Amino acid sequence: MSKPASAPEPRCPICRKPSVEAHAPFCSAACRDRDLLAWLDERYVVPGKALNEDEG
Template sequence: MNTPVIRRCPICRKPRVEEHTPFCSTRCRDRDLLRWLDDGYALPISPTEPDPED
């Protein structure tokens, strides 16, 4: 008995809607965009070369 997996919105955890995948609504989609634009999210970076001043 395989139960269907319910995918959830990463913002509010409600079941997501196909129209707004991976979110449940325009509101959550816009909130996520604002987090990216306001530096609410950050990608970790590691230096590829040592700084010559060190």
């Protein structure tokens, strides 16, 4: 009897499905985009700045 000595399958960090090589470490382009958008969203947050300037 031989145990399969393979590394644990990589999983998509977004939805936990098995990742696809073409989109690694994600399972699809959709999840990759989602992660990218979330990352950009965080960058766009500007703490302490209010949109309260005089409107002319």
